[in-house]
Amino acid sequence: GIQVEQSPPDLILQEGANSTLRCNFSDSVNNLQWFHQNPWGQLINLFYIPSGTKQNGRLSATTVATERYSLLYISSSQTTDSGVYFCAVSGGYNKLIFGAGTRLAVHP
Amino acid sequence: NAGVTQTPKFQVLKTGQSMTLQCAQDMNHNSMYWYRQDPGMGLRLIYYSASEGTTDKGEVPNGYNVSRLNKREFSLRLESAAPSQTSVYFCASSEAAAGNNYGYTFGSGTRLTVV
Numbered sequence: 556g557i558q559v560e561q562s563p564p565d566l567i568l569q570e571g572a573n574s575t576l577r578c579n580f581s582d583s584v585n586n587l588q589w590f591h592q593n594p595w596g597q598l599i600n601l602f603y604i605p606s607g608t609k610q611n612g613r614l615s616a617t618t619v620a621t622e623r624y625s626l627l628y629i630s631s632s633q634t635t636d637s638g639v640y641f642c643a644v645s646g647g648y649n650k651l652i653f654g655a656g657t658r659l660a661v662h663p
Numbered sequence: 664n665a666g667v668t669q670t671p672k673f674q675v676l677k678t679g680q681s682m683t684l685q686c687a688q689d690m691n692h693n694s695m696y697w698y699r700q701d702p703g704m705g706l707r708l709i710y711y712s713a714s715e716g717t718t719d720k721g722e723v724p725n726g727y728n729v730s731r732l733n734k735r736e737f738s739l740r741l742e743s744a745a746p747s748q749t750s751v752y753f754c755a756s757s758e759a760a761a762g763n764n765y766g767y768t769f770g771s772g773t774r775l776t777v778v
Contacts, residue, residue, distance in 0.1 A: 556722075559705075588766055596772055598753065603766035641705055643767075650721065651696075651767065653705035 557582045557646050559654035566659045568632050576627040576657045578642030586645035587618050589627050592656070593638045601627070601640075632661045665689050669754050669770035676744045676777045684739040684773050686754030694757045695737035696721075696767070697729060699750040706753060712737055744777045751775070 558581040568574055580587075589601040602609050602616040604625065609616055613632075618625040629636055639658050643651040667688045676682055688695065693714045698706040698721075708721030712731040726748060728740045737756075741748060754770040 590767075590769075596751065598755075598769040598772075600766045600768065643706075650708060650711065652722075653698075653707070655705045 557584065557644055557652050559642060559644055559652055561640075561642050561654035561657050563657060564655070566657060568659065568661045570632060570634060570661055570663050572632050572661075573628070573630045574632060574659070576629070576640055576642075576659075578625040578627070578644075578654060580623050580625075580642075580644045582623070582646050584620065584623075584644040584646050586651065587625055588643050588651065589616055589625070590641040590643065591636075591638055592641065598641075629659075632659075634661050634663055637661045667754055667756055667768050667770035669752075669773050671773060672771065673774050674776070676741075676775065678745060678777060680744050681740070681742050682744065683741075684752055684754075684775075685736070686738065686770060687736045688754075688756040688768070689735065690756060690758070690768065691734070692756035692758045692768075693734070695731065696755045696757075697727075697737070697739045698753045698755065699723065699748075700753060700772075701750050709739065709752075744775075746777045749775060749777045 560579045591599045606620045613630045615628045639656040641656045643653045670685045696711040697709040700706045710729040712718045715734045752773045755767045757767045758765045
């Protein structure tokens, strides 16, 4: 099956800093999503982005499907951005496979 | 505008007991999913239902059964709970049709402990 690798595994930032999270995947995908799991465990869908670039406020994402990677950019980070960021992909229908996540801590 | 609702939020079971986790969505989505998340790890797919009346195994189906009761509801049953099933269980739904996949909406999770 498809392998999903996320880097870095852990990231510590000072409030206001920018960061880039990476997701590599081992095969062609038709579905790629980024999620944020907050410290209370709630999973929030950030982007559905199998290809191209999207932006939502301070967050943006780019997927280069031909090179099998996706990037999540967080600008001007805030303490509320803390949590775990997951990349999930599917090469077929309805079977999202999750990476192990990037754990982000933003300090004031 | 509830989205995906899971019950219960917490449960403690003794080894060998059975229980059913309930999930309901009010977004008229076709597809529903059950995932488990173990400490420090990503989510793993247990079962999914592409549409009402169909269910399929995911990555880790052993020890579980599911029922797609109707378009809104998708339940997960543990027939004989084992300590290895201690985990946080998430239900999700999406508006997926043949050839197209869309973003998932997750419930708030059920934290299950088997002692």
